[in-house]
Amino acid sequence: MRLDLYDSLQSTPTATGAERLLAAPVDRTHTCSRCGAHSERVLAEYKQRDGNRRRLCVECARSMRSHAAQCEAADERALQTAWAREVTTDPTSAWAHLHYPPRGRTTSGRLRPPPYVLVTAVDHTGALLVRMTIRLAGLRSTEEVPTAAVPLEKARRQLARRLGGRRLITWESDHAHTIAKWIREGGAECRRVDGDTLYYRLPRWRGIVRDGNRVYECLPPGRADRLYVATVRMAALPELADDARAWLTAGPGRTRVEVTGDEEAARRIHAVLRATGIVADDAEAAPVPLDDSPVVVTMAVFCDRDGVAG
Numbered sequence: 675m676r677l678d679l680y681d682s683l684q685s686t687p688t689a690t691g692a693e694r695l696l697a698a699p700v701d702r703t704h705t706c707s708r709c710g711a712h713s714e715r716v717l718a719e720y721k722q723r724d725g726n727r728r729r730l731c732v733e734c735a736r737s738m739r740s741h742a743a744q745c746e747a748a749d750e751r752a753l754q755t756a757w758a759r760e761v762t763t764d765p766t767s768a769w770a771h772l773h774y775p776p777r778g779r780t781t782s783g784r785l786r787p788p789p790y791v792l793v794t795a796v797d798h799t800g801a802l803l804v805r806m807t808i809r810l811a812g813l814r815s816t817e818e819v820p821t822a823a824v825p826l827e828k829a830r831r832q833l834a835r836r837l838g839g840r841r842l843i844t845w846e847s848d849h850a851h852t853i854a855k856w857i858r859e860g861g862a863e864c865r866r867v868d869g870d871t872l873y874y875r876l877p878r879w880r881g882i883v884r885d886g887n888r889v890y891e892c893l894p895p896g897r898a899d900r901l902y903v904a905t906v907r908m909a910a911l912p913e914l915a916d917d918a919r920a921w922l923t924a925g926p927g928r929t930r931v932e933v934t935g936d937e938e939a940a941r942r943i944h945a946v947l948r949a950t951g952i953v954a955d956d957a958e959a960a961p962v963p964l965d966d967s968p969v970v971v972t973m974a975v976f977c978d979r980d981g982v983a984g
Contacts, residue, residue, distance in 0.1 A: 706731040708738075739886035747881030747888055754879035758908035759970060761843055762798055766865055768840040769905065770795040770804070771898040772849045778817075789817035793829075793853070794898040795837060800906075802899075803836050830860035838862025843870045845894050845901060872901055879908045910936040910970050931975045937961045940973045947975055 703716045707728040717729040723742060730738060761767045773792040777785050789811035795804035809823035824832070834857045842864050844850040850871065854864045872895070882889040895904045931947070933940045940961055961971035 703729060705729070706734055708734040736886050740883055743883045743886060743888050744881075747878075747883060750878045751881045754875050755908055757875060758879070758905050761841065761870065762906055762909045762970070764841060765798055766839065766841050767798045767843060768795050768803060768837055769843045769898045769902040770837065770849065770853050771845060771896070771901060772852060773897070786817070787811070790819045790823050793833070796898045796902050800899060800902050804833065804898075806832065826856075830856045832860075833857050834860030834862035837864065839865055841866040841870065843872065843901065843905065845871065846873045847871050872904060876904055876908070906936075911939065932972055933975060934970065934972045937971045940971055944973060944975055 704713045705711070706713070706717060708730055711731045711734075713731060717731060718735070719727040720730050720735050720738060721727050722738070723745070771794050773794070774788040775790065777788055779785055787810065790807055790809050792807050793804055795802075797803050806829060807820050807823040808829040809819050809825055811817045811819055833853065837853065837857055838860075839862065842850045842853060844853070847868065850867045854867045857864055876895075877890050877892045880889075880892055882892075895901050933943045935943075961973045963971055
């Protein structure tokens with residue numbers, strides 16, 4: 675199929691006169707319904723969160739996509755925060771990680787199997803449960819293996835004793851299934867394996883939006899203790915709820931704002947609110963532990979609703 679292309683700057687106007695053009699109804703398909711910009715071309719329609727369709731210019735459409743993605747990210751962040759608070763207060767939780775050495779290649783270019791793996795695991799308080807190097811290569815293998823490496827058969831029994839009956843939180847599901855398999859072969863079972871991977875949950879808690887699209891990946895924290903720290907931060911970093919922000923800007927009156935997070939950060943939020951002059955009294959807010967968690971507290975702050983822009 676052949677298409678003849680032309681330069682719009684070289685196009686010839688029609689013979690329609692000015693009176694007829696002015697008498698014609700105004701064409702709203704060229705006007706952005708959000709900012710009012712008048713485009714030379716017909717604007718595309720975009721579906722809004724309320725289900726209606728509106729014609730938007732390129733910039734408003736990009737802004738709408740970014741705002742919609744940010745709203746979705748905020749909702750998802752709340753879900754991941756609730757999950758993090760659940761696992762950090764669960765005494766059966768265990769954060770585990772597998773670290774493999776760099777793998778060489780055979781003469782044909784295929785990756786060699788890893789000769790050993792470093793296994794680390796901590797409990798819900800961050801205390802060390804497991805740190806061992808497991809030998810995966812055979813006795814006749816020429817691969818270099820640390821002298822302290824434990825044979826896999828012995829490691830299975832040790833993992834079963836230390837991690838049996840626990841809820842495994844790992845970076846990726848392959849690590850969880852590998853560890854659970856070794857525990858099962860050692861004579862024990864894990865309480866839960868699937869659904870607790872930080873590879874899925876951490877980026878959704880971060881909620882990064884780039885160019886109107888959500889970013890679903892981030893760098894892995896590393897060892898088991900780093901996975902634990904990342905989960906604690908997911909549970910402990912304080913956020914003011916949307917309804918609290920709305921109350922602060924709703925007009926005169928007094929309201930109670932609950933700040934939840936680690937104690938130091940919660941007190942910092944209280945100091946910021948006091949510095950802006952909206953804290954109702956000078957009494958020091960008392961942090962209360964949340965669900966017997968060693969790291970998460972909740973703090974009630976009474977604020978004046980005097981129209982402060984929050």
